[in-house]
Amino acid sequence: MEQITNFLSMGNYGAYIWTAYLLTAAVMLGLLVTTLQRLRKNKAELAEFQTIQNSTKQSGHKEETARP
């Protein structure tokens, strides 16, 4: 237990050191998470457009073939 508190206190610089490391982790994780979220959103929207395009293409074909 004492070892852990010793480690966490970091020679009385703990507040500065841990804040610096937590801040770094927060910024880097934040960058990664927002980047991944945007990729997922874009992928989903692209898939939507492509299904619309495919279905209109198919219906378009039917119209053409239906015409004499």
Next chain:
Amino acid sequence: MSVFHRFANPNRFLKLTNQVLPWVSGLTVISLAVGLYMSFFTSPPDYQQGESVRIMYIHVPSAWMAMFVYTSIAIASVCSLIWRHPLADLAAKASAPIGAGFTFLALATGSLWGKPMWGAWWVWDARLTSVLILFFLYLGHMALMHAFEEQERGNKAAAVLAIVGFVNIPIIKFSVDWWNTLHQPASVMRADGPSIDPSMLWPLMIMGVAFKLFYIVVLLIRIKSELIEAKLRKYRRAVVDKAH
């Protein structure tokens, strides 16, 4: 130029990215884990600064990345303006928020290190001020990219800003030699080799590599996202055209 054009093809780029990403991601996690372990457990406290020196292992790599990412943006901007390389604008656009993040971290962790060591959160000296300017350059670049209806014009304006602003990079690097400052001079990238003990140099280098790998991972994912966005813009335009 042939290498250039090979990567200019977005489909080939995507294919390569998908192959490389898992490996770079794995290496990032490993180097971060090793770097963090060494930063806290194998590296000694400094004989003057005590344990507070451990902030160095994130502060210095962040500052390196702040300058490295900006340099990458400046190079991409040159490629975009001269050769109209299609991926160059995307790379610059995708890099800016990452660079801004690292610059913010360099400033914030420096502040957290400066308070116990110098007795001040902030001083208006050449090193700190030039890095603050770098942070604003990043913000300006991001703002310009989104300032125009036509993406093309935003890209061009941002590219010009990035190239003009590059003058700040050597100023940051040499600020500690040119002006009197509280900030310590270079101890790793020196003409006569690093003056820092290997027990501290190793974790610092590994953290430096880890941060660089992290940049590559996030950059590749962001470029991938930008490529999809370009397709989405085309689809949206087609929908609008149809509606008219």
